[in-house]
Amino acid sequence: MNQVQQSYDRTPYLSMAYTESSIYKLEAIATFLGLKPASIEQARILEIGCAFGGNLxxxxxxxxxxxxIGIDISATQINHGKxxxxxxxxxxxxxxxxxxLNLAGSFRNATTPPPQLSIFQTKFDYIITHGVYSWVPDDVKNAILFLSAKLLKPTGLAYISYNTYxxxxxxxxxxxxxxxxxRDTTNDSRKLSLAKKVLKTYAKSMLQSDDAYRQKSFHPLLNETIESVLNNNNDSYILHEYxxxxxxxxxxxxxxxxxxxYGLxxxxxxxxxPTYVTFTNDFGHLDRIEKEQYGDFLCNRNFRASILTHPSNIPTTNQSLNLHFAHxxxxKLEFFGSFIIKDDHITNAAGTSKHPKSYATLAQELTAxxxxxxxxxxxxxxxPEKKKEFxxxxxxxxxxxxxxxxxxxxxxxxxxxxxVRLKPRYIKYFDYFARNENPFICLSNLLNNNVKLNASQAKFALMFDGINSKQDIINAAKKFMLDTKQYFIITRQDGSKYTITDPVEMDKTCNIFITEIMDTLKNHYFFEKF
Structure with a gap:
């Protein structure tokens, strides 16, 4: 584990929030499947591998x-997170x-943890381990599973993400x-530079090769991966992933x-x-675990975010896990989503899922x-006539x-x-991002959805305090630009750029700028009535 610790101390990982690991989502999934999870409003949550705490x-x-409670082997990340x-x-x-490993050893060797670890004496309702399991040696993997079982309450849920074949x-x-x-350097910056260089060379050579060669190679699949690496600006992610x-x-x-x-x-x-739903009845004799594995082969799945629990909870969910859900x-649930309704079908807003026109009423209500x-x-x-189909x-x-x-x-x-105002509990949160051009954590909403606002935008977000009008904030943005000479730069269709200094255009652009911030705050549930 020393090598792992040194790696993350040397190159800290940007601490992001992960939607899949949100306790709102875990609570809802368990409810959907017929379980009775602890209310997230009064729960104990443990994250293994918490970095700076950006997910918590x-x-x-x-x-x-x-x-x-968050634990991590990296003293650098924990201290800065504090x-x-x-x-x-x-x-x-x-x-x-x-x-x-030491924490697991403390529980293996004693019925109760030593005094310095008494915080782990009371078990947890939710245990989250994101982005750790695949990136550590086998003894640490086993410790994660051991602790997830040992520290989980009887109705608790353990979330573990991992890369898959x-x-x-x-x-x-x-x-x-x-x-x-x-291979010849241990310097992280140099390793990254050499790795990206070879990927660019590889991609270039594949483009120059003839069609016959490309058709016989892994070219399309490999190029997809290469592009995803080269287009990723998060160097810490590339270092730790590849x-x-x-x-x-x-x-x-x-x-x-x-x-x-380990009893999970x-x-x-x-x-x-559930990837197995795409299979024909020929696979009906298989259990759901086997069907899931065949589904992974079918979909070429490379990542999972699995939810584990104690075996005693599984019989309660059997009907739901076979796609028969109790009304x-x-x-007990609330639903949200956005759709595009076409003449003969509907699609979700991202265009990744297609459904028959019979879903139109539901889609219209959700979208509205x-x-x-x-x-x-x-x-x-x-x-009322659509109850069954809903x-x-x-x-x-x-x-x-x-x-x-x-x-x-x-x-x-x-x-x-x-x-209406920015919720007071988020004032210091936004202030942190307003003061840090390169923060160690990512701005996220209550559902752990990452929110795209830079330092300047976070600064003006703080002005939505219920005291300022929208026009007050627009005026403040314009004054800031004039005082600091930091003007908006617009890119024309031909690729050329020009700086906005005309007062009328500046008013219009500031209005757009502040409106976008306001809409972001609204759509991510940061506003409240007071």
Whole structure:
């Protein structure tokens, strides 16, 4: 583990929030499957491999009565994360520098942890391990599973993400190429430079090769991976994903087998797509784990975010896991989504999922309210004749990850001076991003969706305090530009650029700039009435 610690101390990983690991999502999935998870409003949450705490902070801000514990082997990341949390004034997060192997050893060798680890005496409702399992040696993998079982409450959920075969086979080739090209240096910056250089050379040579050669090679698949690496501006991600000593993908069934050794059972994936639904009845005799594995082969899946629980919880979910969902469980949930309705079908806003025109009423209602949530009760009260099909359609859309769902109502508000404001608990959060051009954590909403606002935008976001009018904020933006000579630069269609200094254009551009910030705050649930 020393090598892992040194790597993350030397090149800290940007601490992002991950939507799949959101406790809102975990709670909703468990409810959807018929379980009775702990309310996220009063829960204990542990994250293994928390880095600077960027994944925990948005959830802690939204749930002040819950307790969040994060552990990480990197002292550099933990110490800086503590400073960030202190700056933000968050009282319900504790970050601890801890070797997972030592923590597991403490529990294996004693019935209760030593006094310095008493914080782990009370078990957890949710345990999150994102971006760790595939990047550590086998003894650490086993420690993660051991602790997930040992520290999990009877109705608790453990989330573990990992890279999977067969999809990672092609990425292994690129990883091997990058490591081979940078084998003679231990300097991270130099390794990254050499690795990117060889990828650019490889991509260029493939473009210059003849069609016959390309057709016989892995060219399309490899180029897809190469482009994703070269287009990624997050150097810390590339270093730890492709140039780290450990990156050990596995087959899904091997992960399940290993989890069972420690008394954990696979429930479902947080990505919620049961890949086996695409199979014909020829596979009906297989159990769901085998079907999932065949689905991974079919989809060339390279990543999973699996939810585990104690085996005693599985019988409760059997019907749901076979795609037969109880109406009473769906009645407990709130739904949100956006769709495009065409003449003969509907698609989700991203265009990745297509459904028949019979879904039009449901799609229209979801889209009209988005990003607010609606319930099945609302739909059935308005369209009682469609009750049966609404239940079927909602279950289908959830199964294919086309709509979001949770147990809590989400509501947005249009900004209005004297009536609507930025929620006070987010003031220090936005102030952190306003003061840091290169923050160690990512700005995210309560659902752990990353929010794209830079330091300048975060600064003006703070002005939506219910005291300033929108026009006041526009005027402040214009004054800032004039005082600092930091003008908007526009790119024309021909690629040329020009600086906006004309007063009329400046007013118009400042209006657009502030409106975009306002809409972002609204659509990510940062506003409240007061």
């Amino acid at each position: 902070i948005p959830m802690a801000l939204a749930n002040p009565d819950s307790e969040f 400073k960030i949390i202190q700056e933000l004034g968050i009282k319900n997060i504790k970050l601890i520098q801890q070797d997972i 067969p999809g990672w086979k092609q990425q292994d080739i690129i990883r091997d190429l990058m490591n081979y090209a940078s 140039l780290e000593e450990y990156n050990d993908p596995c087959y899904f069934t091997d992960f399940v087998t290993q989890a069972r050794k 059972e696979y429930l479902i994936d947080a990505l919620m797509i 009473t469980d769906l009645d 309210h988005y990003p607010n949530t609606i319930t099945l009760k609302y739909l059935i009260d308005k369209y 239940y079927q359609q909602i279950a289908c859309l959830i199964s294919y990850s086309v709509i979001g769902f949770l147990k809590h109502k989400l509501e947005t508000f249009d900004y209005e001076k004297g009536n």
